[in-house]
Structures are given as structure tokens and as C-alpha cells.
Amino acid sequence: MSQPIVKIENVVKRYRELVALDHFNLQIEEGEIFGLLGPNGSGKTTTINCILSLLTYDKGSIQVFGKEMRPDSYESKRQIGVIMQNVAVFDELTVYENIDYFCGLYIRDKKTRRQYVEEAVEFVGLQDFSRFYPKKLSGGLLRRLNIACGIAHKPRLIIMDEPTVAVDPQSRNKILEGIEDLNKQGATIIYTTHYMEEAEQICSRIAIMDKGRNLALGTKEELKQMIKKSEGISIEILNLEERHIAELRALKHVYEVRYANHHLEVLCSGGAHNLSRVLEYLQKEELPFGRVYSELPTLNDVFLEITGKELRD
Amino acid sequence: MFLHCFGYGIKNLLRSRDYLFWSLGFSIILATLFHVAFGDLSKGEGFIPIPTAVVLEESCPQPLKDVLDTLGEPGDGQLLEIQYASQEEAESLLKGKKVSGILFVGENVSLSVSGDMTYDKLNQSILQSLAESLHGSYEAVSEAAARSPEKLPQILAALQKDAAHNQEINYAGRNLDEGLTYFFNLIAMTCLTGSTAGAVTAAASQANLSELGKRKSVTPGKKQVRILAEVAATILMQFFAVSISVVYMWAVLGVDLGSSAGYVLLTVLAGSMAGVSGGFFAGCIGKSSIHVKIGVLMAITMLCSFFSGLMVGGMKLLVQRYAPWFNRINPAALISDSLYSLAVYESHTRFFQCIGGLFIISALFILAGAAMVRRQRYASL
Numbered sequence: 001m002s003q004p005i006v007k008i009e010n011v012v013k014r015y016r017e018l019v020a021l022d023h024f025n026l027q028i029e030e031g032e033i034f035g036l037l038g039p040n041g042s043g044k045t046t047t048i049n050c051i052l053s054l055l056t057y058d059k060g061s062i063q064v065f066g067k068e069m070r071p072d073s074y075e076s077k078r079q080i081g082v083i084m085q086n087v088a089v090f091d092e093l094t095v096y097e098n099i100d101y102f103c104g105l106y107i108r109d110k111k112t113r114r115q116y117v118e119e120a121v122e123f124v125g126l127q128d129f130s131r132f133y134p135k136k137l138s139g140g141l142l143r144r145l146n147i148a149c150g151i152a153h154k155p156r157l158i159i160m161d162e163p164t165v166a167v168d169p170q171s172r173n174k175i176l177e178g179i180e181d182l183n184k185q186g187a188t189i190i191y192t193t194h195y196m197e198e199a200e201q202i203c204s205r206i207a208i209m210d211k212g213r214n215l216a217l218g219t220k221e222e223l224k225q226m227i228k229k230s231e232g233i234s235i236e237i238l239n240l241e242e243r244h245i246a247e248l249r250a251l252k253h254v255y256e257v258r259y260a261n262h263h264l265e266v267l268c269s270g271g272a273h274n275l276s277r278v279l280e281y282l283q284k285e286e287l288p289f290g291r292v293y294s295e296l297p298t299l300n301d302v303f304l305e306i307t308g309k310e311l312r313d
Numbered sequence: 314m315f316l317h318c319f320g321y322g323i324k325n326l327l328r329s330r331d332y333l334f335w336s337l338g339f340s341i342i343l344a345t346l347f348h349v350a351f352g353d354l355s356k357g358e359g360f361i362p363i364p365t366a367v368v369l370e371e372s373c374p375q376p377l378k379d380v381l382d383t384l385g386e387p388g389d390g391q392l393l394e395i396q397y398a399s400q401e402e403a404e405s406l407l408k409g410k411k412v413s414g415i416l417f418v419g420e421n422v423s424l425s426v427s428g429d430m431t432y433d434k435l436n437q438s439i440l441q442s443l444a445e446s447l448h449g450s451y452e453a454v455s456e457a458a459a460r461s462p463e464k465l466p467q468i469l470a471a472l473q474k475d476a477a478h479n480q481e482i483n484y485a486g487r488n489l490d491e492g493l494t495y496f497f498n499l500i501a502m503t504c505l506t507g508s509t510a511g512a513v514t515a516a517a518s519q520a521n522l523s524e525l526g527k528r529k530s531v532t533p534g535k536k537q538v539r540i541l542a543e544v545a546a547t548i549l550m551q552f553f554a555v556s557i558s559v560v561y562m563w564a565v566l567g568v569d570l571g572s573s574a575g576y577v578l579l580t581v582l583a584g585s586m587a588g589v590s591g592g593f594f595a596g597c598i599g600k601s602s603i604h605v606k607i608g609v610l611m612a613i614t615m616l617c618s619f620f621s622g623l624m625v626g627g628m629k630l631l632v633q634r635y636a637p638w639f640n641r642i643n644p645a646a647l648i649s650d651s652l653y654s655l656a657v658y659e660s661h662t663r664f665f666q667c668i669g670g671l672f673i674i675s676a677l678f679i680l681a682g683a684a685m686v687r688r689q690r691y692a693s694l
Contacts, residue, residue: 049694054691055693056691056692074533074534090325090525101317102528104317104321105317105539
């Protein structure tokens, strides 16, 4: 088995009294799109900064490409591309010049650099804006420039720290597609986000973090199998008696029934045909109902069940 | 990597409107206003000998008296219009503003000037320099005499003949219009405004101070090389910006900055280095926002300029009287004094002392800043 591209062992990071990373462990394999999912303040960015050797940590070890990561690990750094949470570009340089500047910190050969910069401009779809200054770009285009600056040198490992914050849906889709393309081209990607939909859409494996701890790790299917809920059924219904609620709770695979504001919610664990069983019961009892929804569990459900709070709380 | 960062550093500053305004536009506007306020400087008067009362004490060595007589001899090189007097008479002359100062010449040479610092300050400044020079020369002779008393007559004779001795206190006879000192101080202030660019350079290089710094910190290559390239680019740009202002003052406004263009540019370079390196050092300290640091640096720049006499003409002399050490560490005073020395003295001793001071200050700032940014991992970001 090949060695992991990133290996974090037992890392503890404290900000005075606050424990930002609490005996944190993680292994990321080459070729993955690895998601670090957690609410704001859960320790995602601290993890990234420790991997990049920007932050000191109190305990543990971090290896990248099989070597301990240090501020002077120039060979390792040469193979890493970073897209920070906030846009980090020069206002006085054009789109092309910004990408060229950052690419030039990795690639010395001018000809190769020119080629890489042009490919990066094309990759993020900024061909029509290459002579624009950042101030003239919309938020979404600026985010794309931020990404181009981080990936132009064709890194083997790309670390993206919430690159879609405050981005319009169109640009967000473009960015997510781009990330999948980069992965197809061979780059390993570490992607932090608090948007569960994004993690579900692109990540091959996901670690769920909260309070500096790795709470769960696996593919999205594996994570969803870790929790009790397998299906949630919501039905608009006018009048429901306590008797009905008790009888619904007694149906096969149902473990929770809630009714409030003419809204019935039935949570099921495992099994199949749960929806049809619930609807059959309502028809049998001649209870009129309106719209019906059936939802499979989301990563938010996973987070809710593990931590007792919503992902975006 | 050095050239890559250096080139982009220049490009970045060339397009920064804020930077260009403060380093170029602002000084040109102020220079124009000064020109309007002080009139046509090209019509300056020739050098007028300074009316000076001299109180000779009994212990006054003959060579010193001879030197004074030489300085007071009528002719092109006349520096002083000497009136020998008793202490009471001299004080009366000074009180009546008939003389610019009183030189007490005995074993020591000392100067007494009017308590009113706004009165005749240029002449007072020249007299002070003269007194220091005479006193220094006398001390050197005394020390030599103490070591070899038998050779005292020869030493004194040598001093009397030593043309170099008088060169130090010989004035170039150039235009000494008082308004010129305001332009010197304006140039000094313009050099020091480079501190804001220095601070921005420092902030943009450190992961704990900016997002750009964070991005740069994760790139391969030595941090010091990158920072050195960016600081060098900032100094060069500041030098060019101030040089353009100086050329504007000289060519458009007709400000007489003397005939030593090379030395003036050397002053601008040393001043720009001091300004940028000071800002770089300040940018490396603490985690305050760059806007706060720029505000503080602008305030310090204006304060230094105030004490060197940008706003009140006699301020530098006042500082020289009560806190002379401050004039030796105030970069604005050193820059304006360098230009003043070029315009007034034939000798470049004082000029090089000032330039040396500026280079030392710059080196200290850069070394201290570089020591701080050597740190590559942070406890928090």
C-alpha cells in the first residue's frame, strides 16, 4: 500500500485555554478529494495551517509526502498549491500578472511559466479578463483568480480552504467542476467547507470535525450508514390525533414521529417501502393529506446525530 | 526569485495611486505652495558677513585670534563682521540686535545667542557650527601640546597655516535664502513618506499580518530573499519618486540645490532608505492593522519633519540647543542637514556625517526588521 500523502498524528494545538485541535489524527491518500467538514470554529483552517507549517502546534506530528513538514520543506512546498479562505491577490497587478507572480515563486523557467499561466487562465475561464485588475472583477471571478494563483504551477497536492464562501451559484458550480477536473488530472485535493452539499457533491472521503476533533471519517455512504436515520418522511396533514401518532410510531422501521403546525414528520431506520406503509396507513384512516416529501439522510443529519446540533449552528 | 520579486515589486508600486500621490504628488504640490509663499528663490542675495561680537579672554591663544581675524577680513571670503568687545558691551549689542551672537574665545570657544529662537536663526546656526569647529580644533591642539609641549610652537604655527582648518568653516558663498531650508525639509519629509510603503511591504510578507503574506509563506524559496527583493524595490521606487520631486523643484521652481547633483541624489537615496527601512521595521512589529501602522508612521513622519523645521523655521536650532542628540537620530533633520551642508559648506565633512547617520539608521532598521520576519511559524494567525 502506498504511503499517505498527508499524515497527521495526534496533533494538539492550543490557543491559550482554547483547544483548537484535540489529539487530531488523519490520513489522506493520493488521488483523493478529501473533505474536511465542520461548522465555523471547528478547527478546519487550523488543521490546514498546521499542515502548511504556518502554525506551531503543541504535540503530535505532520508528514506531507512522507516527510515531516517544516517551514523550510521547500521540496514539499513546491508540490503544494494553496487556495486560502480569503482572496489574496495584488490589486495593482492584472489577472495575468497576479497568476504569473505566484507561479514564478514556484517555476523559474520563463517559457514553462508562460505556458502554465495561460493554462491556468483558461482553466478558471478568465481568458476575457486577463488584462483586468482585480478591482474590476465580480466576487465570483475574483474567487476564480484566487484559485488560479494557487494551482497555476500544477501542484500534486491542492489545499482549498472554503474557496466558495460568498460566491454566486454559477461561479460555485464552475469552481466545483474545476476541482473535479483537477482531481482527474491527478491532483490530490483537501477541501474544507461547512457546506455539506459541496462535500457530498465532490468529496470521495469526508472527515467531520467539531471542537478540534475528528468525529467521523469515511465516504458519504459510510458516514450515513453510521447513523440511525435512513429515511425522513414529511407530510402536510390537517388533523392528527394522539392515537394516530402512536399507531404511526408502531409501524415497522419507524423510530420517531413528530407532529406540529399541521406537519407530520416520520423518521425511519433501515428497511424499504417506508413511505408506502405510511401513506397506506393514512388512507386507511381516511386522513386527508397534502404534499409529501421523502428525504434520504444528509451529512447534516450525520452531524446532528453525532453532535446534537446543526452543521451551521 | 530575487529579480522576479523585485520586478513585480516595482510594477506594483508604479501602479499604486496612493503611493504615487504621497511620494510624488503631495511633495510637488507642497513645493509649489512653498514657491508661491517664499517667492523667487533664484534671486537670492550673496552671502552677507555675520555681525558677531567677540569677547577675547586672556587665555585666548594667538592662533585662534589669528583665525578669527582671517574670517573677519573684508573681501570675497569674509564670513564674520567682527566687533571685539567686553562682555557687557557684547551683551548690549546682542540685546540691541546689532550682532547675531557673541563668541567667547579663551581656552574654550563658546557661543551666546539671543533667547529669541526665531531671531536671525540662519546666522545663529552658522555661528554655532563655527564655534564648534574652533573649539574642536583648539582641543586637538591642546591635546597634542600636552603630549609634546616642546613642539607646541610648531603645532600652533602649523594650525595657523593649515588651510584645511579654515575650509571646514569656509562657506561657499551660495544663496542662503532662508526659504531654502523649507525645501530641504520638504525633501526630507518626502523621503520619509516612503515609510508607509515599507510598512505595506512588511505586512504583505508575513503570514500573521495579511492574506498575501500567508500565500507567500507557503511558497518554496527563502523568505529573506523575497523580502529583501521587495524592500529593495520599494527603496528604488522611493528614490525615483523623490528624485522627480527634486528635479521639479530645481528645474521648474528654480530652487538652488547647489552644484553637487550627485551628492543631492546620494542624500535622496540615503533618505529614501531611512524612510522605507523605518516603515519596514514598524510594519514588522506587532499585529496591528496596516491602516493603524500607516497612521502612526505618517504621524511620526510629520513629527520628525516638525522637529527638523518644516513647519517652524527655528525648530531644529531649538532642538539643537536643548536636545542635540535628537537631531542626530532624527532622519528628517539628517536629510535636511545634508542638503544644507551641500548648499553652505565647501567641505563635505558634515554632509558625510549626516549621510553616514542615515545609512546607519537604515541598516539598524533593516536588520531589526529582518530578524523579526525570520520567524516562519506562528502561534496564531
